[in-house]
Amino acid sequence: MGLLExxxxxxxxxxxxxxxxxxAKLTSEAEYILLNGAECEPLLRVDQQLMAMYPDEIIRGFEAAGRLVGAKKALIGIKKKHKEVIELLKERIQALSMGDYVGVHELPDIYPAGDEQVLVYELTGRVVPETGIPIQVGCVVVNSETALNIYKASQGQPVTEKYITVAGDIPNRLTVKVPVGTPIMDVLKLSGIEDFSDYAVIDGGPMMGPVMADIGGFVTKKNKGFVILKKDHFLIRKKSVTMEQAKRVNKATCEQCRMCTDMCPRYLLGHNMQPHKMMRVMNYSIDDLEGQKIAQLCCQCNMCELFACPAGLHPKMANLYFKEKLAEQNIRYKPEKTEFEARSVRPLRLVPSKRLIARLGLRSFDLPAPMTESGLVPQTIRIATRQHVGAPAEPIVSAGAQVQAGQMIGRIPEGSLGAAIHASISGTVSEVTADYIEIRRN
Incomplete structure (x- = not known):
């Protein structure tokens, strides 16, 4: 069996x-393959620790992925503040005799350095076109944990575990490896908090992650971190605003200063994303379909809403409003050109991570979250059939079946984009639905 299979x-x-x-991503042909080790979201600590713990495996997996896409060069992007990890990676690349192919590129400590399009520009100087993806400028991007999983796949190991940072206003900040399908509440309680009635949880990083409406779910392959904050924290209150509330506040207060646009990472790359115009269209009910289309260029990084706006308004919500409205009508933005250049002011408008963390009210929580043995032994896990882009996996087991950890339990539907799923513990299949497969440990 080949590596792609x-x-x-x-x-x-x-x-x-x-x-x-x-x-599916590695079926492309590319000039560069890029490793996204930026982990630009505040408080998250997974990638930097994985690169320190498993440098050889990550380098080997990354190099193998690069050979698959025919890349001439493989570049690792990592923030220059991680000096020890950078030196370790450089040392291991030479020890593995890959120095002529794999290189390390130091990134500035800015947000959002881990945005795919920002990463492509920082590592290659190329600008991904509007509405485009990195392959359009000859690049394929993989995450450092993904590279580790590629190496494991070459050794016959499927994805059954996930690395997650638990951070925020908590006694114990840590990063753990848990079986996919572990109850989220079990992970959250590793923080040292038992009663979450006064807390809210952000699924992912504090910038892009949503506040979880239900913390009774189960870990998926996509989870990266959980940020736990008091319900009255600025960030929770800001992220809990409804669309109708945002529309009222925007209309009453926006003065069209255009700071949201001037600080937008995609605008600075030369794209036509201009949040202040979306605020104008929303606030004055301007019937301008062409003007609304630029909302589809928003990557929802939240820079405009959580950092740039001096009045604390909701420009990202304005973008989201029009994105959803246009999607309902099946209307799409069409770029007028194919080549783009970053704006000359970009170097002057990059936002340092430390400044962002202070603005978010997270400075006192910006502390290490060391990799820790969780000790979790979940008795029941639920593997979601849809935890990826594309069609849900088709269950290939039935209730009552005995399964072993690592056994495939759901496959990709014929002719569809999707991903297989595997049992993360050994036990008995207790329930199979269209949404999940539940397994109880024997």
Missing amino acids: QIKDAGIIGAGGAGFPTH
Whole structure:
């Protein structure tokens, strides 16, 4: 079996949160393959620790992925503040005799350095076109945990475990490895908090992650971190605003200062994303269909809403409003050009991570979250059939079946984009639905 088929069978998806099936991404031909080790979201600590713990495996998996896509060069992007990890990676690349192919590129400590399009520009100087993806400028991007999973797939190991940072206003900040399908509440309680009635949980990083409406779910391959904060924290209150509330506040207060646009990472790359115009269209009910289309260029990084706006308004929500409205009408933005250049002011408008963390009210929580043995032994796990981009996996087991950890329990539907799923513990299949497969430990 070739590596691409091994990756497909292992059920590997983008581990950085996007969840795109990796085997589909690696069918492209590219000039560069890029490793996203930026982990630009505040408080998250997975990638930097994995690169320190498993440098050889990550380098080997990354190099193998690069050979698959025919890349001439493989570049690892990591923030220059991680000096010890950078030196270790450089040392191991030479020891593995890959120095002529794999290189390390130091990234500035800015947000959002881990945005795919920002990463492509920082590592290659190329700008991904509007509404485009990295392959359009000859690049394929994989996350560092994804590279580790590619190496494991080459050794016959499917994806059955996930690395997650638990951070925020909690006694114990830590990063753990848990079986996919573990009850989220079990992971949250590792924080040292038992009663969550006064807390809210952000699924992912504090910038892009949503506040979880229900913390009674189960870990998926896409989970990256859980940020636990008091319900009255600024960030929770800001993220809990409804669309109708945002529309009222925007209309009453926006003065069209255009700071949201001037600080937008995609605008600075030369794209036509201009949140202040979306605020104008929303606030004055302007019937301008062409003008509304630029909302589809928003990557929802939240820079405009959580950092740039001096009045604390909701420009990202305005973008989201029009994105959803246009999607309902099946209307799509069409770029007027194919080549783009970053704006000359971009170097002057990059936002340092420390400044962002202070603005978010997270400075006192910006502490290490060391890799820790969780000790979790979940008795019941639920493997979601849809934890990736594309069609849900088709169950290939029935209730009552005995399964072993690592056994495939759901496959990709014929002719569809998707990812296989595997049992993360050995036990008995207790329930099979269209949404999940439940397994009880024997």
